[in-house]
Amino acid sequence: MKKTILIIAGALFFASCSNESLAITSQENLQTDAMKNFRQAMINMSKPENLATPEEQRMKNFPEMSDRRKNLLLPAAKELIQSTGISDSHINTETSGDKGAIINWALDIYIENTKPSKHKN
């Protein structure tokens, strides 16, 4: 019994830390196509047709981004991660194909390259 409890506790601990292993590879060049495309995809999300619909806003898990909207970001997010040398299969392994995890990974790469300290004189 003790063993079972310890195993469950251990599994929960490692599951909680799983996202920490996602690599963030720094890119020096902000002007890469992948960075530009991800930026544009994020900006396009604020177009009226891409905003959360009234139906999406009534969903139980709102404000979690809907699958429809995640799908709009996904290609550019994958492209940005791949531009750091990471393969598609590695992305799927690390994230288990979770769209939100992939977008967050790409966001981390984008933020790493556009954080204020990167451009101090």
Place this chain on the structure above:
Amino acid sequence: MKNIISLFLLCFNALLFAQTNHFKITNFSSHDISFVAVSMNLSEPLMNCVPIIYNEIPAVLPAGHSISYSQINDSLVNDLPIRYWHLVGGSFEETYDLTLAPLSTSDTDLVSWHQVIIYAPNGQDYTLGGGCMGGGIYNITAGGIKAELNLISGVADVVITDD
């Protein structure tokens, strides 16, 4: 045996409520944007949201830049450091200077990022996110900018663009 189960439940509770999700804000607009990030306890509506924790002095995110915060107590070593956090704890309010002391984990573990106050170029402030009484506003077009707050797998993500 009871002790082990209690310890396990305590650990599980800590994992469940620990403030681990990030708050990310990306400023695609051509304006420097000031913001206040608000972290609160929406899981206890009867407690009217407390504790509520927010950065007392708005942080300024330059045009074209982005930033990410995780734990409130780590914000001092961030690329856009935040030093002063205001805590509303129900019967009291207090401002913490992180250079002197961190906030208590009994408060920070109960809260997660739910709101952001954006100061638009026209000087007006706009609140995005969920409120203590439910509901909330998640996107605005005002004051020369568009701003939106989403959760992406639980991570609060704020995007600001030019109108």
